[in-house]
Amino acid sequence: DPASAFLNGWTRKEAYVKALGLGLTAPLTDIIVSLSERAALLSTGLRGQSASNWRLLNVPHPRAVVAVALGPHLESAAPT
Incomplete structure (x- = not known):
């Protein structure tokens, strides 16, 4: 179902x-889920x-x- 796929991804x-x-402000097109x-x-x-973190x-x-996203504590994140 395309609508479900879109909502899951977004x-x-x-x-x-x-x-x-x-x-x-993040590079959403570079993030793959x-x-x-x-x-x-x-x-x-x-x-x-x-991604493994x-x-x-x-x-x-x-x-x-x-x-929800669970990950390591980050001091800062820089877009590539």
Whole structure:
């Protein structure tokens, strides 16, 4: 379902960049996340950041697509 894939992707990217404190200033086109039911960060799009240090989780909600990003404490994040 294309709509579900879009919402999964957008919500996961948003969770990741919010966890970094970058918001929409982050290079969203360089950040790659899974679009399927299984949440995963595939590429951070940021210099010095490894996707393996991050975990994306789906958060069950009856009326919304919700995700949370868990990762290491960062002093700063710099776009590539």
